[in-house]
Amino acid sequence: MRNPRAFLRPLAVGAPTPAAEIPFRPSRMIHFFDPSNEKMKAKVPDIAAKVDIILGNLEDAVKTDKKEAARQGLVEIAQATDFGQTQLWTRVNSLDSPWVLDDFITLVTEIGHKLDVIMVPKVEGAEDIHYVDRLLAQLEARAGLDRPILVHAILETAAGVANVEEIAAASPRMQGISLGPADLAASRRMKTTRVGGGHPGYLVRTDPVGEDLTEGRTTYQQDLWHYTIARMVDACTANDILPFYGPFGDIKDVVACEDQFRNAFLLGCVGAWSLHPVQIDIAKRVFSPTPEDVAHAKRVVEAMGDGSGAVMIDGKMEDDASCKQCLVMLDLAQALAERDPELKELYDL
Numbered sequence: 001m002r003n004p005r006a007f008l009r010p011l012a013v014g015a016p017t018p019a020a021e022i023p024f025r026p027s028r029m030i031h032f033f034d035p036s037n038e039k040m041k042a043k044v045p046d047i048a049a050k051v052d053i054i055l056g057n058l059e060d061a062v063k064t065d066k067k068e069a070a071r072q073g074l075v076e077i078a079q080a081t082d083f084g085q086t087q088l089w090t091r092v093n094s095l096d097s098p099w100v101l102d103d104f105i106t107l108v109t110e111i112g113h114k115l116d117v118i119m120v121p122k123v124e125g126a127e128d129i130h131y132v133d134r135l136l137a138q139l140e141a142r143a144g145l146d147r148p149i150l151v152h153a154i155l156e157t158a159a160g161v162a163n164v165e166e167i168a169a170a171s172p173r174m175q176g177i178s179l180g181p182a183d184l185a186a187s188r189r190m191k192t193t194r195v196g197g198g199h200p201g202y203l204v205r206t207d208p209v210g211e212d213l214t215e216g217r218t219t220y221q222q223d224l225w226h227y228t229i230a231r232m233v234d235a236c237t238a239n240d241i242l243p244f245y246g247p248f249g250d251i252k253d254v255v256a257c258e259d260q261f262r263n264a265f266l267l268g269c270v271g272a273w274s275l276h277p278v279q280i281d282i283a284k285r286v287f288s289p290t291p292e293d294v295a296h297a298k299r300v301v302e303a304m305g306d307g308s309g310a311v312m313i314d315g316k317m318e319d320d321a322s323c324k325q326c327l328v329m330l331d332l333a334q335a336l337a338e339r340d341p342e343l344k345e346l347y348d349l
């Protein structure tokens with residue numbers, strides 16, 4: 001561990017000073033595209049205008065013989081596109097792969113001034129972040145960058161989950177963490193073959209009513225990801241960085257996708273991944289508070305004055321703590337209203 005006074009010092013001579021705070025920018029969806037796929041590439045300027053974050057994916061879902069083409073495709077798109085307020089991210093190949101060193105060198109050198117965040121897959125502990133931290137500092141210094149590129153880790157191994165608190169605290173570059181349910185399921189030897197979402201076999205059942213063990217017993221499906229998401233949210237928020245739900249692989253099932261995203265939103269995640277254009281609006285809807293929630297939050301904050309004491313609103317007690325909950329809602333609404341004129345009007349902000 002670096003000593004606390006050294007934490008904000010650059011890790012290479014000439015590298016930009018690390019940021020003391022992770023800025024909160026609207027991050028409701030991280031839209032994935034494959035930069036080696038010409039059809040997807042052509043849609044990037046239009047999609048970038050609609051999403052909060054657009055991500056050129058170089059890792060899993062890109063064929064082995066397309067790895068170089070994807071890297072080069074991302075360089076071309078980044079150079080040719082004005083992303084406006086939309087953040088540009090990439091997911092590089094895993095740290096044990098033969099491609100990752102060239103991913104870092106090429107992307108930081110060629111488009112480092114446009115890249116906001118590099119997502120690192122299969123992070124297992126703080127040592128992975130320390131390696132990336134130093135390497136990025138060296139490359140940023142060489143490229144003459146004046147602002148540090150941030151790092152986002154995917155939580156997708158059992159070791160990563162066991163070490164999630166130290167990963168979140170490993171570097172001032174840490175911007176956030178996403179859940180990677182498919183690799184995590186494989187790493188844990190969970191017996192689900194789905195990419196995120198629930199499983200009908202994971203349930204609890206009410207007690208038997210009589211002798212018959214099969215009749216009249218209601219079952220409730222449980223959430224396979226609750227423990228991991230909650231732990232990730234605590235690790236992130238305890239370190240002032242941002243938690244995200246990851247992918248929902250059943251593209252056709254837009255209803256269950258919305259449920260999964262909403263569970264994550266309610267537990268504290270700021271966004272989720274969209275793998276297909278159809279998931280963009282789901283994420284936008286779910287990760288923006290409803291106008292009713294915003295109106296209620298405004299009422300409570302106004303009624304609470306300096307935020308202390310207790311009042312009754314619509315038969316419910318509100319106090320310092322519930323006022324803070326309402327301020328969380330209003331802060332998010334304010335940030336989204338600045339990005340989205342439609343929401344500004346709906347929220348009346």
Ligand SMILES: CC(C)(COP(=O)(O)OP(=O)(O)OC[C@H]1O[C@@H](n2cnc3c(N)ncnc32)[C@H](O)[C@@H]1OP(=O)(O)O)[C@@H](O)C(=O)NCCC(=O)NCCSC(=O)C[C@](C)(O)C(=O)O
Nearest residue numbers: 032033039040060061156180181182183246247275276277
């Ligand atoms: C699922 C797939 C194959 C269906 O692709 P498709 O072409 O069969 O679907 P479609 O419905 O026919 O597509 C309609 C149109 O939308 C386009 N399109 C389709 N998707 C996109 C997109 N993302 N961005 C922009 N455009 C897109 C597509 O090219 C097509 O264009 P067209 O009308 O001109 O023919 C496709 O959507 C896709 O490849 N999506 C990205 C997949 C991906 O990035 N996976 C990796 C992230 S998840 C993960 O890694 C796990 C994790 C975290 O690591 C872990 O849990 O361990």
Ligand SMILES: [Mg+2]
Nearest residue numbers: 060156180183
């Ligand atoms: Mg994965």
